[in-house]
Amino acid sequence: MDQILFALLNGTIYGLLLFMVSAGLTLIFGMMGVLNFAHASFYMLGAYFAYTLQPLTGFWLAIILAPILVMGVGILVERFILRHVHEHGHAHELLVTFGLSVVIAEMIKMVYGKFAVDYRVPAELNFAAFSLSGIDYPFYRLFMGGIAVVMFIAIYLLLTKTRVGIVVRSAIYRPQMVEALGHNVPMVFMGVFGIGAALAGLAGAVAGAFYTTNPNMALELGVMVFVVVVVGGLGSMGGAMAASLLIGITNSLAVGSDFRIADLLTWIGMGGWAEEIGGLLTMRMSSLAATLPFFIMLLVLVLRPSGLMGEKE
């Protein structure tokens, strides 16, 4: 029972982390129609910046400064690269950001090497929050979850309760009208892009210390984030939240499960046949965990192609 409780908690926190990255992606897509392929690269940059700053400034200042630096990178990318190719259409913008993700990954490899760097949770945060039946639960996981929740509430309030939020939301639906009313729409776009990048950077700075910080982390998380937005429906914040939690929780439940498809078939008397076939049928759930999100995505595509909360195309 405690095992399941731990798995649920871990899954929720991983889901919240996914949400921090997919929220920015969804926000940028909803606003500018750009699918930013380099978004997960911003996550990676956040982790590496924080790792670099940590010895100089200490952990706390590092996780504050790193997202600001990433925001700067994001703003430069929007202003000098994306805006330049805007006239060629959205597919072209997607390709350019795809190229940028390659360039960023290669630069990281050049500067920090191909292997994981030693970016760790600081000693003052590395303690058990509570323990259940003899197993300690790390405080840092709760800390990550807390930051994600605070960010979510802050963004929600910013978008719904402030004047800036009104301008941003209206710029999504009627950019020309907002421009005619005297607001600087390109500036708003740049700001949203920067904030989205900063969110991803913050997620990276915080999560990089707990998970590993290596040049592959952008791709690994990026693929998950894409699965999240396909499952949730691109452009929908609620969908992104639901899908992030769904994928986070199923993932961490699967890692701790010994279930095999062959065992299920034993119930209907086909266990022997399944053992003979082997392959997929006799693989343990725990080793399939990494592929589970993709199966969820395929299922959603068949049953509800527009995603859990997406609008119909």
Place this chain on the structure above:
Amino acid sequence: MKYAPLLLLVTVAVLIALPWLVSGSMLNAAVQMLIAALFAMAFGLLCGQAGMLSFGHAAYFGVGAFAAVHAMNAFGGEGLLPTPLLPLVGGATGLVSGLLAGYFSTKRTGVYFAMITLALAELLHALAPHLKTVFGGEAGVSSFRMPAWGIGFGSLNDVYFLTLVWTLVSIGLLYLFSKTPLGRLALGLRENAHRLRFLGYNTHALGTLIFAISAMFAGIAGALQSMNIEAANYVVLESHISTAVVLNSFIGGVRVFLGPAIGGALMTFFGHVTSDLTRVWLLYQGIIFVLVMMFLPRGLVGELVERLRNPSGEGLARTLGTVLARLVSLAIAAFGAVFLIEFLQRVLSPEYRAGVTDGTWPDIALFSYDWAPLSVSPWAFGLGLFGIGIALVTMVNRRVAARKEAQA
């Protein structure tokens, strides 16, 4: 464009004569170039003609590669088919997996399609290490090319001709396909899928079919690859293979027929040539891609074709002069940038950092000079050349713009 058939004929003649013209290492690179060209053409069919951007084409390339290796090993090493026909197995497997993957991915269009293809490829990549019987685990699956039809297939020349014939035939088939009604419908799918649906076509079936055909040719390319190295490892399913084909095809230009092939061959050639000189070739490839996307959105071949079709009307001499001036100034800027990147790479490399002891930074040899990394000179040299090049390009561009304005 009336010289196009002649140009094609000369190219084919050179390709046939190649084994007697170049060294063995270069011929090996030529095999890689041909495979990359075919793979890029398969990608171009999907992306250029039908407008569906796939980020996961390595999956079908890899599936074809493994199918060919298993076919070579079938019947205790006798082979399922005679060696020259083995790419058919890769193609068939690619077609089937393409039908399956295409069914799911073409349920959505645009950016969703791109994300689904990426996720499907990652699914296969995550699954492959666990399926040892099919993908052979860490070691992969290896095999031998059996002699067939009186040909030994032991020498590089035989492999080269096998690859050449299959690549040329496949590209020819792709050309013919683009002229069939189905090929024309692919263009319709790219331009206006709504209207196609309105006219009564089943766009989902159409998309799936085109996806499968593209996957089939990717499978043939994969089969040629695994036959060339007589082995397949699940590394061929990794994302950098998918990335490379996207970059190569768009650098060449996906909207002109041979654009992807030329892009693929060109980038593979540079990759081969520079593999001894630089460790960050992928970085250059990424930068070239971003620059091409920003400044030559049609791709290199696409831009060339466009310029040939619509000459600027300034006369040949002047156009050539402008092009030459641009190329020279870009070359200066590129040299500066390459110098900076290579210098930085050497300073940051672990071997060099290990050699730095108590504050003394040894000199670094680059382009037959020794540079002190802590002095201003290398940085000023690189930045200076880069700046001069960019300034020259800007000047040329301003002049051309001024001339155009004067004409108007």
